[in-house]
Each structure stands twice: as C-alpha cells, then as structure tokens.
Amino acid sequence: MSKLKSLFIRRADEKNSFKSDLLVLLIYTAGIIFVTCFHELWFDETQAWQIAKCASFKELFTYIPHYEGHPPMWHLLLSVFAKNGAPVDFTLKAINTVFCVIAMALLIFRSPFPRIVRYLLPFTFFFFYQYGVLSRPYSISMIAFFLMAIAYKERNAHPWRYILAMTLLSLSTAFGLMIAGGLCIVWTFEIIAELIRNKKLKFFWKDMRFWSLCFILVIAVAVMLMIIPADNCYYIGADDGLSVFDRVIFLPFYEYLAAMPFESWSGILLGNYDINSIPAIGIVEIICGLAMWVGLSAFAVKNKKFFTFFLPYLIVTVVWAFKYVSIHHLGLGALLHIFLFWIMAEQEGGIAVPEFMKKLNSNVTSPAIRKFVMVAGAVICLAPVAYSVIASVLDMTHEVGLTCVADIIKENHLEDTNIMAMWEVVYEGDDDDDDDDEKIDRYLFATLEIPSAHRPIKESRTYLSGASAMIQPYFDKNIIMNFNADCPEDMYMHYQYKEDSEKIYSLWREKGLPDFIVGYCPIDDVYDEKTLEGVRYLPVKMIDYCTVGKVCVNHSCIYFYMRDDLFDEYPQFEWINDQTGNVFERKPQKAE
Incomplete structure (x- = not known):
C-alpha cells in the first residue's frame, strides 16, 4: 500500500x-x-x-x-x-x-x-x-x-x-x-x-x-x-x-x-x-x-x-x-x-x-x-x-464541418444568388417507431430531387438551421435567404421554436425562388403549386460530414442542389447519380 x-x-x-x-x-x-x-x-x-x-x-x-x-x-x-x-x-x-x-x-x-x-x-x-x-x-x-x-x-x-x-x-x-x-x-x-x-x-x-x-x-x-x-x-x-x-x-x-x-x-x-x-x-x-x-x-x-x-x-x-x-x-x-x-x-x-x-x-x-x-x-x-x-x-x-459548402459558394461566386439552407422540420409520425425499411428507402430516394413527396409536416422550426450557422462565419454578410429572414443581421442560430412559420415563409417568398439549396428542404410547404410548376432542384454535390467520438465517427450526408434551369449558366456543375443508380439527363431546351 x-x-x-x-x-x-x-x-x-x-x-x-x-x-x-x-x-x-x-x-x-x-x-x-x-x-x-x-x-x-x-x-x-x-x-x-x-x-x-x-x-x-x-x-x-x-x-x-x-x-x-x-x-x-x-x-x-x-x-x-x-x-x-x-x-x-x-x-x-x-x-x-x-x-x-x-x-x-x-x-x-x-x-x-x-x-x-x-x-x-x-x-x-x-x-x-x-x-x-x-x-x-x-x-x-x-x-x-x-x-x-x-x-x-x-x-x-x-x-x-x-x-x-x-x-x-x-x-x-x-x-x-x-x-x-x-x-x-x-x-x-x-x-x-x-x-x-x-x-x-x-x-x-x-x-x-x-x-x-x-x-x-x-x-x-x-x-x-x-x-x-x-x-x-x-x-x-x-x-x-x-x-x-x-x-x-x-x-x-x-x-x-x-x-x-x-x-x-x-x-x-x-x-x-x-x-x-x-x-x-x-x-x-x-x-x-x-x-x-x-x-x-x-x-x-x-x-x-x-x-x-x-x-x-x-x-x-x-x-x-x-x-x-x-x-x-x-x-x-x-x-x-x-x-x-x-x-x-x-x-x-x-x-x-x-x-x-x-x-x-x-x-x-x-x-x-x-x-x-x-x-x-x-x-x-x-x-x-x-x-x-x-x-x-x-x-x-474526415470532414467535421461544412467548410466545404462555404468553399463551393466562394469558388463559384454564388454569394449574391438565392441560397436556401435546410431547417428543422417535424413530420407527422416522427415520434412513431417505424421499422419499415422499404418505406424509409422510398422516402430517402425521393428526397434526392426537390420538390418531392414527403410525409405531412407537423411543425416547421424555421430558426433552427445549424447548417446556416456553420456556413455564415466565412462571409461578411448573410448569404442564406431563409436564415433569420426577419433579423438578417443576426448571423447565428436562434434557438427558437413555437413560431408563426407562415409569417416567416412569407418573407422567404418575397425573395423569390432559391437558386441553390443546401440540404433537403420541403419547399412545397413554402411555395404554392403554381410557383413550383415545372421547377425542380437536382443534386450537384454530395457533402459527407461527421462528428467525432472517442473511437468512431458519426456520419451525416447532405446534398447541394441547383435549380435545373441554371445548368447553362453554371456549366461547372454536373448532376450526380441518385441512390437508385439512374443518371439524370439534361432537359432539352424548349423552342421559343
């Protein structure tokens, strides 16, 4: 002893x-x-x-x-x-x-x-x-x-x-x-x-x-x-x-x-x-x-x-x-x-x-x-x-943050475009135990294109956008159109919920449709069918990032989307494969 x-x-x-x-x-x-x-x-x-x-x-x-x-x-x-x-x-x-x-x-x-x-x-x-x-x-x-x-x-x-x-x-x-x-x-x-x-x-x-x-x-x-x-x-x-x-x-x-x-x-x-x-x-x-x-x-x-x-x-x-x-x-x-x-x-x-x-x-x-x-x-x-x-x-x-998204925006000079970033959404049935893998797979595959079918939305928490808070520090102004739309000078995430989401949506709509989207966003909950008619967003980058524990990493994956009518304006972007193995083809231009 x-x-x-x-x-x-x-x-x-x-x-x-x-x-x-x-x-x-x-x-x-x-x-x-x-x-x-x-x-x-x-x-x-x-x-x-x-x-x-x-x-x-x-x-x-x-x-x-x-x-x-x-x-x-x-x-x-x-x-x-x-x-x-x-x-x-x-x-x-x-x-x-x-x-x-x-x-x-x-x-x-x-x-x-x-x-x-x-x-x-x-x-x-x-x-x-x-x-x-x-x-x-x-x-x-x-x-x-x-x-x-x-x-x-x-x-x-x-x-x-x-x-x-x-x-x-x-x-x-x-x-x-x-x-x-x-x-x-x-x-x-x-x-x-x-x-x-x-x-x-x-x-x-x-x-x-x-x-x-x-x-x-x-x-x-x-x-x-x-x-x-x-x-x-x-x-x-x-x-x-x-x-x-x-x-x-x-x-x-x-x-x-x-x-x-x-x-x-x-x-x-x-x-x-x-x-x-x-x-x-x-x-x-x-x-x-x-x-x-x-x-x-x-x-x-x-x-x-x-x-x-x-x-x-x-x-x-x-x-x-x-x-x-x-x-x-x-x-x-x-x-x-x-x-x-x-x-x-x-x-x-x-x-x-x-x-x-x-x-x-x-x-x-x-x-x-x-x-x-x-x-x-x-x-x-x-x-x-x-x-x-x-x-x-x-x-x-490993990628531990979303610095790569900020790099994509800077390298392609997208700061002045309409960029929307994912926010927290609570879907109907999120609290239910659902082990139906087929349902989950269909849902995941559908979200590779925006807008897409998804479960009814129970609650939308527009202030909760961690992706925006990780991108904004690398810019001198708020470049995310839906990030704190009612207080755009606040380039940090407000931990607020129980909000009037429709009031916030109206501020987003005033800025028009997004040109680029970071992560999956249920934009059909924001814009009406007429506005979204013929509009779709396709993934052009896959971002794999993670958090680090003691012995492993916890992976997350989001996509960087672009509106499909902008491919001629930004030829450096290419549509990526979805998880079903299909390659999206460029849509033929309509005759004037």
Missing part, C-alpha cells in the same frame, strides 16, 4: 523536474496546434463566434443566455476579436489553445501527482481533443478547476483565492455553476460547524469567508437569472413529452447515472453509441461505473472529503442522466475526479487508502490475478490517451 500512497505524493527528486515538465507542456502545445490546423470548426464553435460578432453587448447579457444556456463570459471574450474583424478560424483556435496551455501548465507544474500521472493526463481524450482541439468555454473550466485545487488547502486562510477560482468556474458553463454551487454549500456547512465548535457563530459577519460566499452567491443568482430558458427556447428535452414522473421511472436514465464515472474516462458508448445498443459493453460500463462510484466515495470518506466530492458530483450527474448530456460535458466529471485526488494528496499525510482496499490487496496472493489486475488497470488508464489519438486522427482525416 505504500506504493499506492507514493503514487499521489510528489517525491523530493521530482521537485526539480522543470525541464522535463516544460518539455511535456511543449509537446502538448505542439500537438494541439498540429491537430487544430486540420480541424474544421463545428456548429458549437461557429455559433459562439457568430454570437460574439453579431449580438450587441446588451443582448449578450439579456437575451443570448436565455437561449444558449451558458453564462455570457465566453461570448464576451470572443467579441473582443470577432467584432473587430479577426478571422474566425485562426482566432478561435488560438484563444482556446492559450487557455488549454495555461490549464495544462497548472496541472503539470503545480499538481501533487507523480510524473507519469502529470505527463499522461494532458494527453487524455477530454483534455487534449474535446477541450483542446474543439474550441469551447471548457478550456476556461479546466483553468478554474486547477486554480480551485491549488487554493483549496488554504481556503480558510485565504478565502478569496478559492472563491474567485469557483467564480471563474461558475462563469464558464452552466454545469460549472452547478459544481461550484455544490462545493459552496459543503464549505458553508463546514464553516458553520467550525464557528459553532469555537462558539463564534454570532460573529459570522466578521468572517471574511462569509463575505466571499456572499459574493459568489450574488454572481450565481445573476447567472441563473440570465440562463433561465425562455418560453420559446428550444433545447434537448424541451418537447420530449416526458414528465418528471416519467423520468424518475425510466430505467435507462439510471443506467447512464451508474456509468457516468467510467464514461468520464474509459467508457466508449456515450457520444459513439447508445448505452443499450451494445448490451455486453453497456453492462460492463455500468458495472465499472458503479465500482468507480463506490471507490471514489470510499476514498472521499476515508480522507474526510465525502460531501466535497459527492454533493457536486451527484448534482451534475443527475442532471446529465435525467435531463441532458453530451460527450463534451463528461470532461467536467473527469476534472472533478482530479480535483478530489489533488486536494486529498495535498492534505497532511497524503491520500489515505480505505481499509477494505487494504484488506482486498493483502488477500489477493495469486500472481496471475495480480498480473491480470495490473494489466486491466493499465488498459483502463491508458484508454483515454488512446481515444485522444484516435479522435485526433479521425478529425484530421
């Missing part, structure tokens, strides 16, 4: 490891820069940039947070550059890289872990790929967590250092606010217990910790008021029809809750597959996740940090499991794990190992079992590094 304890205590000879520490940091920096050179900006990245560029400062505080669900700090930071004409691709990546390097410098130079831990952590999936290559506010969250860990030991003597670090976490993301809130609740009870023991509770107002907690409470309340979803805000789960009772009794939510700790490091299902799509792996992940819940809780109890770990972790994981989670959120769980072991390692005597683990270790005498446990442990620990490498390679070798 002495070996396990030494794993979390910086040895004296490692205090003079500046050169090797610096080398690791330089390798991390070079790796991030190299991969980001190939990385195409995804929707979350371009959306944040466009908000920073187009929204007013008043809107960044009073309007945007109600729809984005995040505090305004990231948008405010980007606005300094976006509003002054900085190029989106280079600037966004440079800002994120700087923050990531600062965070990893804190981890490498200041954490109490031995070299092998400090040198491997920066190259794990979340800290390298998800938060390093992809530019999001989570890079700031990493800095906040590590500053919190540094300040924790002397939080009672220097409360403002700890509070300001937690404030930074609260201002970075909504989930960061939840975690900081849990930590503040625990610390408040610790302070109250201390004052009661010392019979000083009635003098609480003289304690600087009280005023620092009041400060972050004011910030937290302000942020919560900012991010309360608007009535017409669209977010995952907003219209899923599940009541609170439905969620409480829905078994898969508990499966996700159980697997969360393992998914934060070595799990592969969330973000790649559904947890029930591969039952064997799902069962293994649930078992490993439950074991991690027990192990983390046991270490926290033994080191008198149970509530410091359990309350904030329970708050955020319950929200993830029962309401909404995406793969990039899970890195916050990994950061909370690091925070826990960091503050335990810096306490007097280092990390105390739970008694049952000591007994388990002494009772296992078989060399074969010990070797198996060591190998399995090594595989689990190294898996996040492998995921980071795999994800980076997949990102570099």
Whole structure:
C-alpha cells in the first residue's frame, strides 16, 4: 500500500523536474496546434463566434443566455476579436489553445501527482481533443478547476483565492455553476460547524469567508437569472413529452447515472453509441461505473472529503442522466475526479487508502490475478490517451464541418444568388417507431430531387438551421435567404421554436425562388403549386460530414442542389447519380 500512497505524493527528486515538465507542456502545445490546423470548426464553435460578432453587448447579457444556456463570459471574450474583424478560424483556435496551455501548465507544474500521472493526463481524450482541439468555454473550466485545487488547502486562510477560482468556474458553463454551487454549500456547512465548535457563530459577519460566499452567491443568482430558458427556447428535452414522473421511472436514465464515472474516462458508448445498443459493453460500463462510484466515495470518506466530492458530483450527474448530456460535458466529471485526488494528496499525510482496499490487496496472493489486475488497470488508464489519438486522427482525416459548402459558394461566386439552407422540420409520425425499411428507402430516394413527396409536416422550426450557422462565419454578410429572414443581421442560430412559420415563409417568398439549396428542404410547404410548376432542384454535390467520438465517427450526408434551369449558366456543375443508380439527363431546351 505504500506504493499506492507514493503514487499521489510528489517525491523530493521530482521537485526539480522543470525541464522535463516544460518539455511535456511543449509537446502538448505542439500537438494541439498540429491537430487544430486540420480541424474544421463545428456548429458549437461557429455559433459562439457568430454570437460574439453579431449580438450587441446588451443582448449578450439579456437575451443570448436565455437561449444558449451558458453564462455570457465566453461570448464576451470572443467579441473582443470577432467584432473587430479577426478571422474566425485562426482566432478561435488560438484563444482556446492559450487557455488549454495555461490549464495544462497548472496541472503539470503545480499538481501533487507523480510524473507519469502529470505527463499522461494532458494527453487524455477530454483534455487534449474535446477541450483542446474543439474550441469551447471548457478550456476556461479546466483553468478554474486547477486554480480551485491549488487554493483549496488554504481556503480558510485565504478565502478569496478559492472563491474567485469557483467564480471563474461558475462563469464558464452552466454545469460549472452547478459544481461550484455544490462545493459552496459543503464549505458553508463546514464553516458553520467550525464557528459553532469555537462558539463564534454570532460573529459570522466578521468572517471574511462569509463575505466571499456572499459574493459568489450574488454572481450565481445573476447567472441563473440570465440562463433561465425562455418560453420559446428550444433545447434537448424541451418537447420530449416526458414528465418528471416519467423520468424518475425510466430505467435507462439510471443506467447512464451508474456509468457516468467510467464514461468520464474509459467508457466508449456515450457520444459513439447508445448505452443499450451494445448490451455486453453497456453492462460492463455500468458495472465499472458503479465500482468507480463506490471507490471514489470510499476514498472521499476515508480522507474526510465525502460531501466535497459527492454533493457536486451527484448534482451534475443527475442532471446529465435525467435531463441532458453530451460527450463534451463528461470532461467536467473527469476534472472533478482530479480535483478530489489533488486536494486529498495535498492534505497532511497524503491520500489515505480505505481499509477494505487494504484488506482486498493483502488477500489477493495469486500472481496471475495480480498480473491480470495490473494489466486491466493499465488498459483502463491508458484508454483515454488512446481515444485522444484516435479522435485526433479521425478529425484530421474526415470532414467535421461544412467548410466545404462555404468553399463551393466562394469558388463559384454564388454569394449574391438565392441560397436556401435546410431547417428543422417535424413530420407527422416522427415520434412513431417505424421499422419499415422499404418505406424509409422510398422516402430517402425521393428526397434526392426537390420538390418531392414527403410525409405531412407537423411543425416547421424555421430558426433552427445549424447548417446556416456553420456556413455564415466565412462571409461578411448573410448569404442564406431563409436564415433569420426577419433579423438578417443576426448571423447565428436562434434557438427558437413555437413560431408563426407562415409569417416567416412569407418573407422567404418575397425573395423569390432559391437558386441553390443546401440540404433537403420541403419547399412545397413554402411555395404554392403554381410557383413550383415545372421547377425542380437536382443534386450537384454530395457533402459527407461527421462528428467525432472517442473511437468512431458519426456520419451525416447532405446534398447541394441547383435549380435545373441554371445548368447553362453554371456549366461547372454536373448532376450526380441518385441512390437508385439512374443518371439524370439534361432537359432539352424548349423552342421559343
């Protein structure tokens, strides 16, 4: 057990490891820069940039947070550059890289872990790929967590250092606010217990910790008021029809809750597959996740940090499991794990190992079992590094955004044509389980030509156009005729639904028929039969793009369409084959 304890205590000879520490940091920096050179900006990245560029400062505080669900700090930071004409691709990546390097410098130079831990952590999936290559506010969250860990030991003597670090976490993301809130609740009870023991509770107002907690409470309340979803805000789960009772009794939510700790490091299902799509792996992940819940809780109890770990972790994981989670959120769980072991390692005597683990270790005498446990442990620990490498390679070798569509428009000088982009449409029967492959195939084949037969439309959400938000950053004006038609200066996606779609359609119709269409659009719902008589749009480009998970890519395919009477004007475009193998022929010109 002495070996396990030494794993979390910086040895004296490692205090003079500046050169090797610096080398690791330089390798991390070079790796991030190299991969980001190939990385195409995804929707979350371009959306944040466009908000920073187009929204007013008043809107960044009073309007945007109600729809984005995040505090305004990231948008405010980007606005300094976006509003002054900085190029989106280079600037966004440079800002994120700087923050990531600062965070990893804190981890490498200041954490109490031995070299092998400090040198491997920066190259794990979340800290390298998800938060390093992809530019999001989570890079700031990493800095906040590590500053919190540094300040924790002397939080009672220097409360403002700890509070300001937690404030930074609260201002970075909504989930960061939840975690900081849990930590503040625990610390408040610790302070109250201390004052009661010392019979000083009635003098609480003289304690600087009280005023620092009041400060972050004011910030937290302000942020919560900012991010309360608007009535017409669209977010995952907003219209899923599940009541609170439905969620409480829905078994898969508990499966996700159980697997969360393992998914934060070595799990592969969330973000790649559904947890029930591969039952064997799902069962293994649930078992490993439950074991991690027990192990983390046991270490926290033994080191008198149970509530410091359990309350904030329970708050955020319950929200993830029962309401909404995406793969990039899970890195916050990994950061909370690091925070826990960091503050335990810096306490007097280092990390105390739970008694049952000591007994388990002494009772296992078989060399074969010990070797198996060591190998399995090594595989689990190294898996996040492998995921980071795999994800980076997949990102570099696949189209991860719609930059290619922007290139098509620029190369063919289409900026001043009428371009329509796909928006979210809810069809009748979308909520029904339909396993009729023949029906699905017929529907897919039909959509290769526009207009085409499709199911009746239940709801049209004209503001929800992620494709437009990924194309617009590469142009100085709004080039998408149907993108925010009532507010064309807003070149970001409004997360609004429950709208008057017919009113929006009328604005589209005023601009005439589209010349080009990005993705499938049910234009027969917009224009009448007379207007569309003899009009058809045929695919001239197929765009295959994807999102990258830990071990795989999730492919999507859309088509770039052109109105068939424009082929003579744009001879560089050729009709492509549909999925039935038929080649479209050019229509003969009618005699005058």
